[in-house]
Amino acid sequence: MTNKVQGQAIPDEEKRLERQLCFAVYATAHAFNRAYKPILDRFGLTYPQYLVMLVLWEKGCLPVKTIGEQLDLDSGTLSPLLKRLEQAGLIGRARDPKDERQVIVSLTEKGAGMKCQVNTIMSAIGEATGCDMDEVANLRDRLQRLRANLTAE
Amino acid sequence: MTNKVQGQAIPDEEKRLERQLCFAVYATAHAFNRAYKPILDRFGLTYPQYLVMLVLWEKGCLPVKTIGEQLDLDSGTLSPLLKRLEQAGLIGRARDPKDERQVIVSLTEKGAGMKCQVNTIMSAIGEATGCDMDEVANLRDRLQRLRANLTAE
DNA sequence: CACGATTTAATCGTGTACAATATATTTTTG
DNA sequence: CAAAAATATATTGTACACGATTAAATCGTG
Numbered sequence: 001m002t003n004k005v006q007g008q009a010i011p012d013e014e015k016r017l018e019r020q021l022c023f024a025v026y027a028t029a030h031a032f033n034r035a036y037k038p039i040l041d042r043f044g045l046t047y048p049q050y051l052v053m054l055v056l057w058e059k060g061c062l063p064v065k066t067i068g069e070q071l072d073l074d075s076g077t078l079s080p081l082l083k084r085l086e087q088a089g090l091i092g093r094a095r096d097p098k099d100e101r102q103v104i105v106s107l108t109e110k111g112a113g114m115k116c117q118v119n120t121i122m123s124a125i126g127e128a129t130g131c132d133m134d135e136v137a138n139l140r141d142r143l144q145r146l147r148a149n150l151t152a153e
Numbered sequence: 154m155t156n157k158v159q160g161q162a163i164p165d166e167e168k169r170l171e172r173q174l175c176f177a178v179y180a181t182a183h184a185f186n187r188a189y190k191p192i193l194d195r196f197g198l199t200y201p202q203y204l205v206m207l208v209l210w211e212k213g214c215l216p217v218k219t220i221g222e223q224l225d226l227d228s229g230t231l232s233p234l235l236k237r238l239e240q241a242g243l244i245g246r247a248r249d250p251k252d253e254r255q256v257i258v259s260l261t262e263k264g265a266g267m268k269c270q271v272n273t274i275m276s277a278i279g280e281a282t283g284c285d286m287d288e289v290a291n292l293r294d295r296l297q298r299l300r301a302n303l304t305a306e
Numbered sequence: 307c308a309c310g311a312t313t314t315a316a317t318c319g320t321g322t323a324c325a326a327t328a329t330a331t332t333t334t335t336g
Numbered sequence: 337c338a339a340a341a342a343t344a345t346a347t348t349g350t351a352c353a354c355g356a357t358t359a360a361a362t363c364g365t366g
Binding site: 183186187190216217218228229231232233252253254255256 | 313314315316317318323324
């Protein structure tokens with residue numbers, strides 16, 4: 001016998017990698033990345049960069065802080081990523097005159113013009129998932145609840 | 154009108170970040186990582202390192218290749234990760250005498266002894282997910298199907 | 307048996323992630 | 337109003353992740 005105090009002992013079968021929800025999420029995230037790569041390569045974007053562009057296409061100019069809240073990423077990740085998007089000519093960055101602490105990220109002409117490619121990208125990925133709209137919605141909603149639980153510490 | 158040829162145009166509402174299944178997966182993977190961090194820190198493990206240990210606890214000695222197949226990671230990721238596990242004294246690495254191309258990864262005494270901590274780790278994470286066993290199984294199976302679809306290119 | 311093709315790991319370069327720290331700019335308070 | 341606290345971003349160090357390349361060993365076919 002291995003464990004009695006802290007709840008039930010978990011049977012070995014349940015400890016297998018394939019049974020872990022965390023691994024299913026982890027491996028699916030990688031699979032999505034790989035599915036996106038050939039599509040996004042055509043636009044010179046990485047997947048996290050594409051997410052930033054999605055937020056900007058949806059909401060327009062935003063401070064770094066807000067982008068970070070949307071994507072759940074901190075400045076240590078976003079600063080270099082935004083620098084690369086700026087070098088690619090897709091976004092601009094400027095200190096907010098009202099509050100010099102903030103850096104406002106905006107779309108350039110080139111970055112805004114790229115928005116019309118979203119249909120192509122989302123259609124290709126939608127195809128690759130092999131899921132109908134109900135299954136996508138089901139899975140997405142379950143994941144959102146799970147994420148909220150995990151974050152609620 | 155934006156798009157008629159390539160299937161239907163996707164309404165703007167569907168393009169929002171929160172509606173994307175890929176982002177739900179991406180953000181949940183990060184949330185899992187953060188939930189694991191304080192637990193795994195106590196054992197000096199990162200989350201990917203923990204996954205490698207899970208595989209070794211389950212199957213014993215394995216070549217790098219097989220570990221990569223289990224986790225869907227390549228040698229560019231595993232080589233440095235395994236080197237750190239070796240430096241931490243949890244695993245050993247040795248060329249297979251039968252086939253010198255292969256490196257067999259094995260558990261040290263210390264690494265094998267750590268297995269009894271799995272109950273604690275999995276219980277803590279299970280708690281953090283806030284999901285009952287049915288919901289975990291449901292979500293895991295849906296993700297496994299999704300991953301298979303995405304990988305089937 | 308030889309020699310080219312394949313297999314297996316390691317290495318290198320680029321790009322996330324994140325904790326910890328640094329810096330500059332508000333905002334709050336004594 | 338000045339010092340302290342809070343806020344926003346950038347930087348640094350460590351650790352994945354992956355494509356591309358390299359190097360060593362084995363295999364396959366002539």
